[in-house]
Amino acid sequence: MAKTPAPPADPGAPATLATSLYDRMRADLLAGRLLPPGRKLQIEFLSHHYGAGQTPVREALNRLTADGLVEQRDQRGFAVAAVSPADLVEITNTRCWLEEIALRKSMASGSAQWEEDLVLAFHRLSKTPRSLRDDRFEANPEWEQRHRAFHRALIGGCGSRWLIGFCEQLADQLYRYRQLSVQKIFPDRPIQAEHEALMEAITAGDADRAVELLTEHYQKTARIVLDDPEAFEG
Numbered sequence: 001m002a003k004t005p006a007p008p009a010d011p012g013a014p015a016t017l018a019t020s021l022y023d024r025m026r027a028d029l030l031a032g033r034l035l036p037p038g039r040k041l042q043i044e045f046l047s048h049h050y051g052a053g054q055t056p057v058r059e060a061l062n063r064l065t066a067d068g069l070v071e072q073r074d075q076r077g078f079a080v081a082a083v084s085p086a087d088l089v090e091i092t093n094t095r096c097w098l099e100e101i102a103l104r105k106s107m108a109s110g111s112a113q114w115e116e117d118l119v120l121a122f123h124r125l126s127k128t129p130r131s132l133r134d135d136r137f138e139a140n141p142e143w144e145q146r147h148r149a150f151h152r153a154l155i156g157g158c159g160s161r162w163l164i165g166f167c168e169q170l171a172d173q174l175y176r177y178r179q180l181s182v183q184k185i186f187p188d189r190p191i192q193a194e195h196e197a198l199m200e201a202i203t204a205g206d207a208d209r210a211v212e213l214l215t216e217h218y219q220k221t222a223r224i225v226l227d228d229p230e231a232f233e234g
Contacts, residue, residue, distance in 0.1 A: 021052050022060040029069045029080065030172060032179040037083040041070065068173060085226055088177050092222040095170040096215045099155055102167060103214060106157035107207050114157030121146070121153040122199050126192060139182065148175075150195065154202075154214070174221070180231040181224055189224070 025046070028034050034041070046057045061078045064070040071079050106114055125146040132138040148171065155167055194217050201210040225231050 021050055021056050022063050024050060025060050026064060026067065026069065029064065030176050030179075032176065034080055037080050039080045040076070041078040041080060043077065067169070069176070083177060083180065083232060085232060088174075088222055088225060091170055091173050091177070092218055095167065095174060096218055098163065098167050098170065099214060099218075100211045102155035102158040102160070102163050103211060104207050105159060106155055107202060107205065107210065109157045109159060111157045114153075117156060118150075118153040118199075118202070121150040122195065125150045125195065130191065137182065154198075174218070177225050177231075178221055181228040189220075194220075 025034075041061065043054050043057055043061075046052075046061075047054050050057070061070055061072075065072050065078070069081050071081050073079055125143070128143045128146050129140055130143050132140045151171065152164075152168070155164060158164065194213070198210060198213045198217065201213055
């Protein structure tokens with residue numbers, strides 16, 4: 001599931017095109033714009049949809065396969081990676097385990113820069129509405145960016161780029177699952193209160209409580225998706 005390195009800048013335009021296409025397709029997969037899971041990804045359709053040649057499309061699909069967002073099927077090409085309750089549980093548990101280590105190390109480091117970055121990320125998130133509308137859910141891209149930045153800041157002081165990288169990959173996978181039930185999550189879930197409680201525990205220096213709250217935060221999301229009868233239909 002590790003990400004493959006980006007194509008080198010030299011030889012120029014073809015690599016730039018492939019990288020741009022990869023980024024666009026990856027964003028669409030994470031946001032659920034290429035649903036349903038298991039959908040066959042036809043090269044000809046993708047070439048037309050993204051305005052790119054078949055060779056860069058195949059290169060992007062190969063990289064996305066390495067990311068775990070696309071599946072390569074023998075003699076049948078590519079498909080959107082499947083989803084399952086068991087996979088969701090495994091990914092959630094693994095993220096909880098790794099981020100416990102990263103959060104504890106971040107708190108133990110006592111880094112003033114880490115604390116400053118975290119407080120700033122939390123402040124920006126708390127000032128951003130989850131939905132663009134009050135009467136019905138309409139995803140706010142700015143909230144999603146700041147939410148991701150906040151969770152990245154939580155573990156940003158652990159001192160291990162590898163650990164952060166693994167956590168980021170798991171965050172990508174769980175973001176994809178979260179999109180399956182985003183309408184169920186909003187507006188009833190008091191997610192801002194969950195973030196505030198987590199910040200209070202960190203500010204108090206209570207690592208055990210902070211880990212407990214972060215774990216429950218992730219597990220609650222998983223339970224909402226698991227309890228949604230439509231989430232795994234495809």
